[in-house]
Amino acid sequence: MAILRVALDVPLNTLFDYLAPDTEITAQDVGARVLVPFGRNMMTGVIMEVTAYSSVPSPKLKHAAHIFRDVPPLPEGLIALFRFCSEYYHHPLGEVVMNGLPNRLRSNKPFTRKVPSACQYGLTLTGRKADTSIIPARHIVKHRLLARLRESRVMSISDAKQLSPRAPKALNELITLGWIEEIPFAHPATPVPAAQALQIPVLTTDQRNAVDVIAPEIGEFNTWLLHGVTGSGKTEVYLRLISLVLRQARQTLVLVPEINLTPQLEAVFRARFPTLRLVSLHSGLSPSERAAGWLQAQEGAAEIVLGTRLAVFTPLPKLGLIIVDEEQDASFKQQDGLRYSARDVAIFRAKQAGVPVILGSATPSLESHYNAVTGRYLRLRLSSRAVKNAALPVVRCIDTRAAKTKESFSPPVISALERCLALNQQSLVFINRRGYAPVLLCKSCGWAATCERCASRLVVHLRDKRLRCHHCGHQERFPNVCPECGDQDVVPFGHGTQRVEAALAEYFPGARIMRIDRDSTSRKDAWQHMLRDIHEQRVDILVGTQILAKGHDFPKLSLVSILNSDASLFSTDFRASERLFAQLMQVAGRAGRAGIPGEVLIQTEFPDHPLYHALRQHDYDLLAQTLLEERKTAGFPPFVYQALLRAEAPKIDTALGFLTSAVAVAKALGEIEVFDPVPAQMARLKGMERAYLLVQSGSRKKLQAFLGAWRTKLDALPSRKVRWTVDVDPMDF
Numbered sequence: 111m112a113i114l115r116v117a118l119d120v121p122l123n124t125l126f127d128y129l130a131p132d133t134e135i136t137a138q139d140v141g142a143r144v145l146v147p148f149g150r151n152m153m154t155g156v157i158m159e160v161t162a163y164s165s166v167p168s169p170k171l172k173h174a175a176h177i178f179r180d181v182p183p184l185p186e187g188l189i190a191l192f193r194f195c196s197e198y199y200h201h202p203l204g205e206v207v208m209n210g211l212p213n214r215l216r217s218n219k220p221f222t223r224k225v226p227s228a229c230q231y232g233l234t235l236t237g238r239k240a241d242t243s244i245i246p247a248r249h250i251v252k253h254r255l256l257a258r259l260r261e262s263r264v265m266s267i268s269d270a271k272q273l274s275p276r277a278p279k280a281l282n283e284l285i286t287l288g289w290i291e292e293i294p295f296a297h298p299a300t301p302v303p304a305a306q307a308l309q310i311p312v313l314t315t316d317q318r319n320a321v322d323v324i325a326p327e328i329g330e331f332n333t334w335l336l337h338g339v340t341g342s343g344k345t346e347v348y349l350r351l352i353s354l355v356l357r358q359a360r361q362t363l364v365l366v367p368e369i370n371l372t373p374q375l376e377a378v379f380r381a382r383f384p385t386l387r388l389v390s391l392h393s394g395l396s397p398s399e400r401a402a403g404w405l406q407a408q409e410g411a412a413e414i415v416l417g418t419r420l421a422v423f424t425p426l427p428k429l430g431l432i433i434v435d436e437e438q439d440a441s442f443k444q445q446d447g448l449r450y451s452a453r454d455v456a457i458f459r460a461k462q463a464g465v466p467v468i469l470g471s472a473t474p475s476l477e478s479h480y481n482a483v484t485g486r487y488l489r490l491r492l493s494s495r496a497v498k499n500a501a502l503p504v505v506r507c508i509d510t511r512a513a514k515t516k517e518s519f520s521p522p523v524i525s526a527l528e529r530c531l532a533l534n535q536q537s538l539v540f541i542n543r544r545g546y547a548p549v550l551l552c553k554s555c556g557w558a559a560t561c562e563r564c565a566s567r568l569v570v571h572l573r574d575k576r577l578r579c580h581h582c583g584h585q586e587r588f589p590n591v592c593p594e595c596g597d598q599d600v601v602p603f604g605h606g607t608q609r610v611e612a613a614l615a616e617y618f619p620g621a622r623i624m625r626i627d628r629d630s631t632s633r634k635d636a637w638q639h640m641l642r643d644i645h646e647q648r649v650d651i652l653v654g655t656q657i658l659a660k661g662h663d664f665p666k667l668s669l670v671s672i673l674n675s676d677a678s679l680f681s682t683d684f685r686a687s688e689r690l691f692a693q694l695m696q697v698a699g700r701a702g703r704a705g706i707p708g709e710v711l712i713q714t715e716f717p718d719h720p721l722y723h724a725l726r727q728h729d730y731d732l733l734a735q736t737l738l739e740e741r742k743t744a745g746f747p748p749f750v751y752q753a754l755l756r757a758e759a760p761k762i763d764t765a766l767g768f769l770t771s772a773v774a775v776a777k778a779l780g781e782i783e784v785f786d787p788v789p790a791q792m793a794r795l796k797g798m799e800r801a802y803l804l805v806q807s808g809s810r811k812k813l814q815a816f817l818g819a820w821r822t823k824l825d826a827l828p829s830r831k832v833r834w835t836v837d838v839d840p841m842d843f
């Protein structure tokens with residue numbers, strides 16, 4: 111009887127053998143989900159191999175209970191991708207595979223497909239060209255449907271029923287005729303910016319060049335770095351390339367760092383390709399929506415899959431192109447479980463499929479920049495703004511040692527905001543801290559409210575009178591008196607978005623102010639409404655965190671004020687400068703994108719810092735070169751390859767003890783640089799004490815070989831009460 115080798119969601123680096131439940135097992139069943147007994151429970155896994163032999167003695171082998179044939183098995187390419195991730199990230203294969211599936215497909219129940227309620231109809235190419243007079247005039251409903259579709263391009267079933275109760279029947283007949291097709295995807299509620307909806311712009315010279323260089327190579331693997339200044343029209347380059355891929359009837363995968371960027375991009379794609387079949391995949395979907403989108407991708411029906419990092423594991427049988435927008439963004443890296451970088455997995459995937467991958471950014475990561483310098487990636491530049499007469503904004507530093515701030519605002523920033531209001535233009539105030547104030551302090555004894563489960567301060571949320579931990583979500587009521595000394599003088603200290611919003615309301619009572627951070631956008635659809643209000647100019651001043659910093663295109667926005675970013679200038683994290691620069695360049699890049707001159711004001715006590723200097727000059731290359739030299743001297747990535755062994759335990763000594771044994775094992779394996787175990791920067795998180803151990807090498811191959819051998823030894827170490835994981839190419843320490 112055939113043996114199934116099954117991947118299960120358990121932290122053991124092995125597959126599990128089961129006897130097949132029936133005799134009709136073939137190699138075709140590789141990739142199918144299967145229900146198996148595991149311990150005392152039943153679990154759903156994925157069949158990775160079908161073989162004739164097992165090393166498990168046959169009396170011990172159990173029968174698998176059931177093979178799900180409700181959806182097609184995972185394609186070979188996806189299984190290969192999972193294997194690659196398991197090997198490269200040294201993470202158990204079963205967890206990798208199951209983590210890559212939508213939740214609904216991980217459950218022990220078969221998947222039943224709901225007919226998508228938001229099904230849409232559109233004209234096919236034949237339908238668009240057809241001579242409607244061949245349909246008899248008495249078929250009024252059909253004529254009405256066709257006329258309506260010529261006008262609005264798509265309609266839902268309820269739109270159709272409004273035309274006539276007989277519309278569903280007429281639609282079906284037109285589908286049979288090949289004039290109309292079903293587009294089983296919901297359309298966004300986001301407004302399409304009018305200019306984009308109507309006309310296709312003439313490419314700028316830089317855009318033309320980028321398209322002309324990439325287009326002939328569209329059938330081949332290459333990593334392209336599309337390095338274009340903010341507002342240079344990278345999206346238009348994507349659109350032109352996507353249209354080539356659509357013509358070949360192949361699929362495009364588009365990855366963005368933030369869920370908030372999906373509606374805008376989705377609207378742009380739909381405006382350009384009205385009958386496009388697009389699915390969005392991100393964490394904001396219900397489990398069945400996500401599973402439905404995933405299956406449409408797997409069936410090849412979705413022409414574009416647009417999503418956040420998890421979308422990199424979508425099955426795409428006809429993959430033709432991958433785009434990673436804002437490739438430098440840290441949110442492409444998963445920070446728990448399988449700690450993968452969606453950008454790096456995307457590159458592997460493109461290579462595997464023999465298709466190009468485009469990394470787009472105004473501020474490429476130093477790794478990608480270095481890869482372009484050394485020729486591993488092919489760089490294309492877009493060096494000016496795309497819109498006629500739009501120039502990069504003027505960036506100025508306001509020295510707050512001279513221009514003292516009041517409630518976060520210096521006089522020059524206040525006057526600039528005033529001018530902007532008077533001109534009826536929009537402005538953006540950037541502060542990278544949500545909540546009202548980052549700390550609650552007792553002025554009498556110096557007590558500060560801290561989280562009981564994390565090594566962090568509690569953030570003051572004044573509106574709901576609560577203190578919140580931004581790391582674990584813990585909340586508590588506001589104390590009326592200091593719990594330490596009983597004094598009543600407990601006050602919020604420092605500034606967050608809510609406090610800045612309140613201060614602005616005092617400064618400008620007549621202005622329409624909108625705060626945009628994770629708190630204000632958490633309600634479903636909130637962001638869509640906010641976007642519309644911004645586009646339709648029902649907002650004067652935006653106050654926001656990094657959510658607002660990247661990717662957005664708000665034509666009426668002319669002023670960006672950055673309130674306080676000095677703290678990151680002197681961080682101990684070697685990536686801090688790179689990140690700060692990217693973030694500020696991105697946020698500055700929101701100003702003056704559509705021809706109104708843009709201005710950026712940075713409040714700082716260190717106006718002479720090289721980072722601000724580079725920012726004023728819009729000189730990415732200069733800063734990148736300086737940072738690369740620093741990294742080279744210090745022996746940091748991209749000149750070395752790193753991995754962290756992370757350990758957590760209820761007591762820090764337990765975690766450090768485990769890591770100390772790991773050091774001994776590592777040193778015995780040799781040929782690798784091994785550092786001392788240290789407590790993590792956030793030493794306590796969610797009640798666990800955390801520490802890590804860094805290993806690195808100048809050769810990725812050597813590091814990989816070492817990690818393979820090390821892992822096996824680590825598995826054998828006593829590790830009671832310790833949870834540990836390997837983090838390859840770590841981003842945070």
Ligand SMILES: Nc1ncnc2c1ncn2[C@@H]1O[C@H](COP(=O)(O)OP(=O)(O)OP(=O)(O)O)[C@@H](O)[C@H]1O
Pocket residue numbers: 306311312313314317338339340341342343344345346471472496497498660661662663699700703
């Ligand atoms: N060839 C063109 N002619 C005129 N306008 C254009 C052209 N290409 C793009 N645009 C417009 O330029 C604006 C900026 O484009 P886009 O948002 O793609 O920039 P970007 O390169 O992605 O910038 P960022 O990195 O800041 O997100 C958009 O409003 C877009 O419609």
Ligand SMILES: [Zn+2]
Pocket residue numbers: 561562563564566579580581582583584796
């Ligand atoms: Zn906490």
